[in-house]
Amino acid sequence: MKLRISHETVYRYDQPIRNLVQSLRLTPSVYEGQRTHDWQIQVSGGVRGPGFRDGAGDWIEGWTVRGPVTEVTVHIEGRIDTRDTAGVLRGHRELINPLTYLRASTVTAPDASLRALAAEAGAGAQDQLDLAHRLSRAVGGAIAFRPGVTEARTTAAEALALGEGVCQDHTHALIALARLSDLPARYVSGYLHSTIDGEPHDAAHAWAEIFVEGLGWVGFDAANSCCPDERYVRLGSGLDASDAAPIRGVALGNGAEELAVAVHVEELPQ
């Protein structure tokens, strides 16, 4: 697919802030499934800082806004060609040993229910790939999609207990199950054009990647019961949502912050 993406995040502060420092993971990954054109990142009133590719293969870009300002806009605009690699992250250059992703973080820490679900779902798996699919289906079955019931800090265990959540919760739960099954797993942030039944999704999205011997990293979107294909745009990864966050920032100032996000993922004619 040929996609045009625009992504605008507006931060409004009720009192002026100074010395805002951001670390942005907002550039599409380089692998066989994606080719990026004219990708532009702009931070209003900002100075572009260091840019580098990290050990996970993600392009990181730092920005600083000296201020004082009461509003900061992070604007991304670009075009990308995507193609279906059946969820396999082929041709992606990275250095980090997959075993590094077996570590639990606070939000993916297992509890008794997650352990029980991992054992139940994994029983009888033929191989690692089959196991990963089973775990992904189990998460889709155990957590129904429902916005508004969970929040940014909700843990995998809490989401499973609720039985409801959004893509972040599905992803954390799947990561927890995979790590319990000794499969390295990580959180991926990106965009999704439309769901599998053709409904426009048109928003930021998150899914999991699980390391399968012989294949490497393979994406699993438990929320949509599928593996990522050409409708998905991959930005970067981490141990969990916070580690993989597309935007991180710290500023000097005591003001309360308000956030507005607008994402458009539009298909262009061939």
Added chain:
Amino acid sequence: MSYYNEMFDGDAVREPYARLRDWVDTMPADFRQMKQAEAEALFRRIGITFAVYGEGGDPDRLIPFDMMPRVFEQAEWRRLERGIKQRARALNAFLRDVYGRGEIVRAGRIPARLVYQNDAYEKGVVGVVPPRGVYSHIIGIDLVRTAKDEFYVLEDNCRTPSGVSYMLENREIMMRMFPQLFRGNRIEPVDQYPELLRRTLESVAPAKCSERPTCVILTPGHYNSAYYEHSFLANLMGVELVEGQDLFVDGEFCYMRTTTGPRRVDVIYRRIDDPFLDPLCFRPDSMLGIPGLMDVYRSGGVSICSAPGAGVADDKAIYTFVPEMVRFYLGEEPILNNVQTWTLWKDDDYRYVMEHLPELVVKEVHGSGGYGMLVGPKSTAAEIEAFRRKIEANPSNYIAQPTLALSTCPTFVEEGIAPRHVDLRPFCLCGDRIELVPGGLTRVALREGSLVVNSSQGGGVKDTWVLSE
């Protein structure tokens, strides 16, 4: 158990201590007490104190100073020096490797999980090669002696080892109080350490730095128990002592706020731990760090000493593999011995340790400062049983080692001198060159028979002499 006495061989005095013998024998008791009081007053005046974790009481307590020096002859020291530098090279080669291709893991010489699932392994710096490939710039290697030519490494400290200010101050005070000792003995100096440290730091400035590098010491502040040392070193090196709030990131670089405006900083000798360095990258609640510092570091805009992630080399579980690192990276045989170590997450080791607790020393994997450890031969049956239950609750948190016969060095006591157990922490500097000043921090267990030299557990310090030829 018999112990190697560093001064006496039976009744005979060993060569390096020959001149000290007369000094001790001819010193009147009241003169000694006067000098001891003078030493304490001097320490108090210069303000070198050491807060003791977890003990409460006076946070500005002095570490007891023992006036009887600990002496090495030249040949002994040369061998030690070779061993320490060898170890320092291997540790840095290991760090370069595990943050790169991980050849030692691929070769099956170190278990992959021990490295990659280690809490101190920092995923965010994989692929980052710091200037000159050095990750750990100041390595404090804790050694004990068990015989004339037998030294064991207890642990490597690759992050931010402290104690070097004691090495310098102990010497300073001894020279002030007993100048004649330094005329009669040819003692190698240690006071070049701050200059060497500064040169080491400057030698690892980032490639983007074109002028003489600006170095700073980053301290968590005056509540930290080693704050004295931070300000002491900054002062001797002639560099700024800064806290996180004094530094900020703008564009591609890190700057220090000064009265004449921002000044770019090239090398940060940090005395704060990884999780507090940068709230953008690590703990979001850290007030000590500098937002954005890690991105500047990872893109080569500033050097951080020790490099973030260096702690994976001094983990107690990784320790057992340091001799293997020496062979793998350097193709040499290790000069210094490792202490045999049982890791309690292995079933066989666990069984052995639980059957032999009264003979062993058991430590927490991430513990330090002599806390949370069991010294079997020095513990009561009840203490051993209590510790056994702690191990049972979380075996993988512990390692065990045989109780070593730590050498003794004569130490002033009420009745004159008496043997007390000692260890040694030399400070190895790694930059464009590897440097080691002839000396170190000798810690002494002041309680008779005690094998725990930590200052938090009743240990004191001594001046450490290396005699020239």
